Amino acid sequence: MEVLDYAVVGAGIGGVLASALLTKLGRSVALFESLSYLGGCAGTFKKNGFSYNVGATTITGLEDPMPLWRIAEFLETSLPVRELPLSMQVLVKEKRINLWWDSERLLDDLNKNFRGSANHELIDTLRKSHLELWRTLWKFLPFRGYTDLVRFFLRHPTQSLRQLFWHFRSGQSFKEYINGYEDYRLFLDYISLITSQAFLRDVSYSVAVMGLSYPINKTYYAFGGMSNFMESLAKDVDPIYRKTTVFKVKKAGGHFLLETSKGEFRAKRVILNTTVWNLEDLVEVESVKNFSRRAKRTYSKAWSAITLYAKVKKENVKDTPSHVLILDDEPLPFGGTKELFLSFSLPEDRLMSSEDELSLTVSTHTLPSYWENLTEEEYSQRTHTLKEEILERIYKRLPSLKGGIREPFIGTPKTFERYTKRYKGLVGGIPIVREYFPFHYPLPFTPAEGLYVVGDTIFPGQGILGVSVGVLNLLMAIEEEFRKCWSYA
Ligand SMILES: Cc1cc2nc3c(=O)[nH]c(=O)nc-3n(C[C@H](O)[C@H](O)[C@H](O)COP(=O)(O)OP(=O)(O)OC[C@H]3O[C@@H](n4cnc5c(N)ncnc54)[C@H](O)[C@@H]3O)c2cc1C
Incomplete structure (x- = not known):
């Protein structure tokens, strides 16, 4: 053999x-x-x-x-892949924030929505710190264990001390930029959740930089x-x-x-x-x-996901960008969180979209414990309730989709466990x-x-x-x- x-x-x-x-x-x-x-x-x-x-x-x-x-x-x-002009649109409270890749347009949108906040400083800090972190990371690799850590400290003492400071500083410090806006806080917290699997209070400043920079980097569609x-x-x-x-x-x-x-x-x-x-x-x-x-x-602190898949009539998606993040005031039931992340296929992508329909994937976090030891009936009740609730939240914020979503079906931690074989359906990795x-x-x-x-x-x-x-x-x-x-x- x-x-x-x-x-x-x-x-x-x-x-x-x-x-x-x-x-x-x-x-x-x-x-x-x-x-x-x-x-x-x-x-x-x-x-x-x-x-x-x-x-x-x-x-x-x-x-x-x-x-x-x-x-x-x-x-x-x-x-x-194709570069998208904006990474996502965020719908929070009554606001609609476009996360353009172009700094000026992004800043305009943030200033329009969050007057009086230090938006320019926030973007500038994120861009600069993000670059610095990547450059440090490449010097740091390969990371095989603690001896490499010590070697790095000896070779790059100034950079190491700065990184150590960033590690002990909380990601929460980004909230200093936002002038007390509750919806801004929610928005930053949920960007952190979808990128680092944790809210800002639980991550370090460096992890927050990486997570919050994700949507202001160029985003690509497959x-x-x-x-x-x-x-x-x-x-x-x-x-x-x-x-x-x-x-x-x-x-x-x-x-x-x-x-x-x-x-x-x-x-x-x-x-x-x-x-x-x-x-x-x-x-x-x-x-x-x-x-x-x-x-x-x-x-033991890890998340799973709830997903909703559906076909959407093209005519109902006009003017909606490829990715939309909806943030609600209340978490979803059964261990859920407040966000829904919607991704539509591009109409010209003929492998993912048909003549008159687009493919939609919606995802959100959930605690896997809420999906363990359920009877078949309990399980199907929960998926049904969630499907209705998710659709209602989508229609509330994107009313043009009403009547356009077809054949929706739900994925749960059990679905992820069954198909990807991941233990308990835990996805997204170990929170950072x-x-x-x-x-x-x-x-x-x-x-x-x-x-x-x-x-x-x-x-x-x-x-x-x-x-x-x-x-x-x-x-x-x-x-x-x-x-x-x-x-x-
Ligand atoms: C809902 C959701 C949305 C996300 N959105 C994004 C996003 O927009 N952008 C982003 O960058 N990341 C996103 N992520 C995170 C990202 O998808 C994952 O972190 C990443 O894809 C995980 O990759 P992985 O290499 O760990 O492998 P996995 O994706 O876990 O794949 C492992 C593969 O191994 C196979 N396998 C396992 N065991 C065996 C076995 N014994 N024999 C044979 N095959 C086996 C499985 O079938 C599976 O195909 C998202 C995750 C989820 C769940």
């Missing part, structure tokens, strides 16, 4: 990038994915012939010093859906075993043995694109199981709260040599961009050749 250099388990953004970059380096790699499509939470599924994005819909990080464009260049692939974006990254990965579940990873002699639904495979090294919580069930190595059990105890990040955040190394993890529960955490950096960090740490051709500093 052939022994692969690498077996990569799971084709979320973490697994796709790891396998694509290693293939480019000339390693023999096989990628295993239990679903028929690539992307996991950032994938695209079909129902009754119509396509819907699973969860993620926005892509950022294509400009230097962020890495996605450089990754695409390295892989010699062209990404099926033509043909998020899975199409993943396919373009994975174009040279061969073989990709789709609809193939890996049941167990074991040690066998000097190699790893993978038991899959398509038979057994051997590899010198294995990269698992799964959560740290899933390792206990997947890996037959006691020390790794213990590592996973500890992770379950330590990182000060309690965990960065000093106690999981690194990609497991106690078993040659067995690694990538994905949004691994440093530096969540989103397409965060997971991409995590993959680069791992490959810089374990592949010297990669480190040489990927020097960023």
Whole structure:
């Protein structure tokens, strides 16, 4: 039996990038994915012939010093993306705020909505601090553990002290800019929640900078859906075993043995694109199981998601941007939060939109505990109530959609657990709260040599961009050749 250099388990953004970059380096790699499509939470599924994005819909990080464009260049692939003029429209209380990428238009909108706030200073601080953080991050990688931390401190003492100060300063300090506006506070808090999985009071100043900058960076739309974006990254990965579940990873002699639904495979090294919580069930190595059990105890503060998918008549979506964030005064029932994030496919995207309908994905946070141990009846009651409530909130803020939304259906933590296999349906990664990040955040190394993890529960955490950096960090740490051709500093 052939022994692969690498077996990569799971084709979320973490697994796709790891396998694509290693293939480019000339390693023999096989990628295993239990679903028929690539992307996991950032994938695209079909129902009754119509396509819907699973969860993620926005892509950022294509400009230097962020890495996605450089990754695409390295892989010699062209990404099926289009730059959007505004990252999202925020509907909060009676306000409509357009988050334009263009600074002047953005500032105009903020000044119109929040007179007397230090909007210019806020944007300026975010842009400058964001750049500084990215530049520091590249000097910091590869981050293999505490010795690297000490090395970084000795090499860059001034930068280190500044970063340490930013770590101990609260993300809450951004509220000083907003002149007491309750709706501004809500808006910033929810941008923080959707980017860092935590409200500003719980994150450090640096995490807040990264999170709040997300919507003022350029945002890109994936033509043909998020899975199409993943396919373009994975174009040279061969073989990709789709609809193939890996049941167990074991040690066998000097190699790893993978038991899959398509038979057994051997590899010198294995990269698992799964959560740290899933390792206990997947890996037959006691020390790794213990590592996973500890992770379950330590990182217990995590979210899941509620999603609503639907077709929308094109004529009802006129003048509505691709992404809209609705913030309500009250949280949704069953452990929900106050936001609804709506993403519409572009009318000219003929893979995602039909002649007269667009594809809509709506997402929001929920606490997974509200979805455990329910009877079938309770479960279907809850999904029904949520569907009605979400639609009502959408119609209240976007009345033109009334009568235009067709065949809506709901996704819950159970849906995410079933399809992406994520433990308890926990999505979005481990929240980037000060309690965990960065000093106690999981690194990609497991106690078993040659067995690694990538994905949004691994440093530096969540989103397409965060997971991409995590993959680069791992490959810089374990592949010297990669480190040489990927020097960023
Ligand atoms: C509702 C929602 C909205 C989001 N919006 C955005 C957004 O707009 N922008 C953004 O950047 N991020 C967004 N995110 C976050 C982002 O989608 C995730 O952080 C990221 O996609 C996670 O990637 P991952 O590499 O951890 O893999 P995952 O997405 O978890 O994928 C893992 C893959 O591995 C497969 N797998 C697992 N176990 C096995 C096994 N044993 N055998 C075979 N295959 C296996 C699964 O089927 C899955 O395809 C959103 C997340 C959600 C849930």
